[in-house]
Amino acid sequence: MNNFFDSVDLLHRALDVQNLRYQVSANNIAMSEVPNYKKQYVNFESELKRAFDSQNIQSDFHMNATLPGHFTSEPARDWHDVEPRRVTDWATTANANGNNVDAEQEAITIAQIQMQYQLLTRLENFQFSQVDIAMKKI
Numbered sequence: 001m002n003n004f005f006d007s008v009d010l011l012h013r014a015l016d017v018q019n020l021r022y023q024v025s026a027n028n029i030a031m032s033e034v035p036n037y038k039k040q041y042v043n044f045e046s047e048l049k050r051a052f053d054s055q056n057i058q059s060d061f062h063m064n065a066t067l068p069g070h071f072t073s074e075p076a077r078d079w080h081d082v083e084p085r086r087v088t089d090w091a092t093t094a095n096a097n098g099n100n101v102d103a104e105q106e107a108i109t110i111a112q113i114q115m116q117y118q119l120l121t122r123l124e125n126f127q128f129s130q131v132d133i134a135m136k137k138i
Contacts, residue, residue: 009080010079011124014120015117016084017044020084022117024041025113026110029103031099031101032099032103032106035098037098038099039089039100040087042085044082044083044084050077051077051082055079
């Protein structure tokens with residue numbers, strides 16, 4: 001990530017992900033008393049890391065598949081194609097009614113999301129202020 005446009009694009013996508021996380025956590029709180037409801041969360045950063053890692057692999061080794069059952073090497077993944085995913089936690093059950101939402105933990109998660117959103121907006125403002133400074137010097 002070495003240019004202004006990629007940085008701003010990534011910050012914009014991160015803001016969208018935080019917005020989705022807020023919606024998911026708010027929904028979890030709203031459903032905290034519904035029997036057998038399973039909480040959800042948003043997975044984005046781990047998939048984004050995998051995409052960045054796949055671009056950083058500098059290897060001349062490439063496997064060609066000659067038959068359908070053969071293993072192939074994965075091509076580099078473009079980070080622009082990574083989308084956030086809602087993931088349902090089916091593995092845990094916290095309440096006797098089968099619901100696994102902890103409303104207090106979700107409230108803490110919402111506070112964290114709000115702080116991260118503020119940080120991301122400040123980072124985006126900083127990116128644009130740098131452009132503004134550069135334009136004034138010209």
